[in-house]
Structure formats: structure tokens, C-alpha cells
Amino acid sequence: MSKKSNEHVLPPAAEAARYLENARQILTEKAGKKDGLYADVKYVKMAAGTAYSAALLILDEYLKQKEGINFTKPKSIEDYTNRLRKHDKKLLRLLVNVYDELHIVGYYHGTRSVEIIQTGLANVTQMLTYI
Structure with a gap:
């Protein structure tokens, strides 16, 4: 790893928040919304995957804090x-x-359901409070 990439390493909570913000940005700028549905499923899938990755980052950090030196990444x-x-x-x-x-x-x-995706994003936001 180069020296430059080490300078941009964020704490786990900030990195997870960045992923979550990226997911919201994808939905806002690319997915398009009408009548409670997203227009472009490709971007919904991309945003959902990004937000789920944020959740996994949160969980990894939470488990590291709880398990200490016994922590291994869940499979x-x-x-x-x-x-x-x-x-x-x-x-x-x-x-x-x-x-x-x-x-x-x-x-x-x-899914094209705005409600389901927004509920998922809100739940990841709640998860952030654990680290």
C-alpha cells in the first residue's frame, strides 16, 4: 500500500457513513423516483449493495470492539x-x-419500492449508533 492511500483511511464509523451517503446519492441522482417507485432498478441494486456494505462495516467494528483480540471476520x-x-x-x-x-x-x-429501500437505509443509520 502506498503512503498516499494510508493518509485517507477513515475510522470505521466515518467509512460506513460515507458508504451510506454514497448509497443515498446514487438513489437521488440516478435511480429516479415517481409514485413511490424508483425508475431504474440498476441503480437501486447498486445503492442497496453499497448500503448493505456499510452495515457489514458497522458490524465488523462492533464485533471487534466486543470480541477484542478474539475477533475474526464473520464468513x-x-x-x-x-x-x-x-x-x-x-x-x-x-x-x-x-x-x-x-x-x-x-x-x-x-425492488423498485422507495419505502423498502428507505426503511433499509434508516435501519443502517440506526446501526451506526452502535460504533
Whole structure:
């Protein structure tokens, strides 16, 4: 890694917030909205994937804080849920909702529903308060 790239490393909360802002920007500038639906599914999928990545960054940092030197990066959604179950049930519920809203419905299925995507973004924003 070059010296220049090291200078731009953000703290995990700031990096997750940046991802979330990027997702919102994609939706605002590219997805187009009419009658409660997004016009371009391609950009909804892109934004949903970006916001879900923010959620994973948050969870990784949260688990690092809780598990300390025993932390290893989770390898699956089941690993995340099993480990969160030991620490915080509310954060676990947020993860389950974000997984459904952004990862499955938003990214994989490509929903056009503004309501579902906005709910997912709001849940990731709540997750940010944990780190």
C-alpha cells in the first residue's frame, strides 16, 4: 500500500457513513423516483449493495470492539447473527431487517419500492449508533 492511500483511511464509523451517503446519492441522482417507485432498478441494486456494505462495516467494528483480540471476520450472515445474538438483540434485529430489505429485496430482487429501500437505509443509520 502506498503512503498516499494510508493518509485517507477513515475510522470505521466515518467509512460506513460515507458508504451510506454514497448509497443515498446514487438513489437521488440516478435511480429516479415517481409514485413511490424508483425508475431504474440498476441503480437501486447498486445503492442497496453499497448500503448493505456499510452495515457489514458497522458490524465488523462492533464485533471487534466486543470480541477484542478474539475477533475474526464473520464468513456468512449466519456467523454474524450467531455472534450478535450473544451481544445485542436489538442490533441483531436491525441486521435481520437490513439483510432482508437491502441485501435480498434491494440487491438480489431489485425492488423498485422507495419505502423498502428507505426503511433499509434508516435501519443502517440506526446501526451506526452502535460504533
